[in-house]
Amino acid sequence: MDDIAMRAPLAVDGLSYAYGRKRALDHVSFSLAPARVTALLGPNGAGKTTLFSLVTGLFDSRTGRIRIAGHDLRRERSRALSDLGIVFQAQTLDLDLTVERNLRYFAALRGLSEREARKRIAALLEQVGLTEQRRHKVRSLSGGQRRRVEVARALLDRPGLLLLDEPSTGLDIATRRWLVDEVHRLAHEDGIAVLWATHLVDEVRAHDDLIVLEKGKVVARGEVERVVHDTRANDLNEAFTRLTSARAEEHL
Numbered sequence: 001m002d003d004i005a006m007r008a009p010l011a012v013d014g015l016s017y018a019y020g021r022k023r024a025l026d027h028v029s030f031s032l033a034p035a036r037v038t039a040l041l042g043p044n045g046a047g048k049t050t051l052f053s054l055v056t057g058l059f060d061s062r063t064g065r066i067r068i069a070g071h072d073l074r075r076e077r078s079r080a081l082s083d084l085g086i087v088f089q090a091q092t093l094d095l096d097l098t099v100e101r102n103l104r105y106f107a108a109l110r111g112l113s114e115r116e117a118r119k120r121i122a123a124l125l126e127q128v129g130l131t132e133q134r135r136h137k138v139r140s141l142s143g144g145q146r147r148r149v150e151v152a153r154a155l156l157d158r159p160g161l162l163l164l165d166e167p168s169t170g171l172d173i174a175t176r177r178w179l180v181d182e183v184h185r186l187a188h189e190d191g192i193a194v195l196w197a198t199h200l201v202d203e204v205r206a207h208d209d210l211i212v213l214e215k216g217k218v219v220a221r222g223e224v225e226r227v228v229h230d231t232r233a234n235d236l237n238e239a240f241t242r243l244t245s246a247r248a249e250e251h252l
C-alpha cells in the first residue's frame with residue numbers, strides 16, 4: 001500500500017473472503033479518493049455485499065487489510081468505523097418509532113451530545129426534505145421517504161466515507177433520481193468519499209470512478225470514461241457486458 005492509499009478515506013488491500021469452500025472475494029485491492037463518487041458495479045453474486053460486510057466490520061477476514069481514513073479496521077476498529085456512514089440494502093429503521101426517534105437513538109449510539117444531535121437532525125431532515133414528517137412513525141412513510149431517513153442517519157456523525165449498498169432497490173424513479181443527485185452533491189460539496197454498490201449502469205455518471213467486480217475479483221478500475229475507452233466499448237453498458245461476459249466465458 002503506498003502513502004496516498006494509507007491515508008485514503010478507504011483503502012482495501014489484498015482482501016479475500018470465503019463462505020466455507022465458496023470463494024466470494026479474491027485478492028481485492030483498491031482505494032477511494034475524497035470528494036468522489038465511486039460506483040462498485042457487479043452482477044448479482046459478484047461479491048458487493050460481502051465486501052460491504054467486511055468494510056463495516058460485520059465479517060472479519062484474515063486475508064488482506066482494510067483502512068478507513070488511515071485507521072486499520074482490525075487494530076483500531078472503533079476509530080476506523082467512526083468515520084463511516086452506511087445505507088444498507090435492506091431496510092433497517094424501527095418502523096414503530098418516529099423519524100426523529102430513530103435518528104436520536106442512532107445519534108446516542110454514535111456518542112453525539114443531546115444538543116448536537118438535535119441540531120444535526122433538524123438540519124439533515126431539512127436536507128432530505130422530511131421536516132414535516134419528523135413526528136410520523138416510519139411505518140406510515142413511503143419506501144422513498146424511508147430511504148431518505150436512512151441517508152440522513154448515515155450522515156449524522158459527519159462521515160468522511162459513505163457506503164451505499166444497492167440503495168435504489170425498490171424505489172420510485174423520483175427518489176432514485178434524488179438519491180443519485182444527492183450523493184453526488186455530498187461528494188462534490190461536502191468532500192465525502194462515496195462507494196455506491198449497484199448493478200444498474202444508468203446510476204453511474206461519466207465522471208465517477210468505477211470498480212467492476214466479477215466473481216469476487218476486480219476486473220476493471222478507474223474513471224468511467226477511461227474504463228469505457230480501455231474496453232473499446234461505446235458506453236458503460238457495453239463495457240460492463242464485455243467485462244463481465246468475457247469473464248463468464250473464461251470460466252466455461
Ligand SMILES: Nc1ncnc2c1ncn2[C@@H]1O[C@H](COP(=O)(O)OP(=O)(O)OP(=O)(O)O)[C@@H](O)[C@H]1O
Nearest residue numbers: 019022023024042043044045046047048049050051
Ligand atoms: N451466507 C452465504 N453462504 C454461502 N455463500 C454465500 C453467502 N452469502 C453470499 N454467498 C455467495 O458469495 C458470492 C458473493 O455474494 P454477495 O452477496 O457478496 O454478492 P453481491 O454482488 O452482493 O450480489 P447481489 O447483487 O445479488 O446482492 C455469491 O456467489 C453468493 O452466492
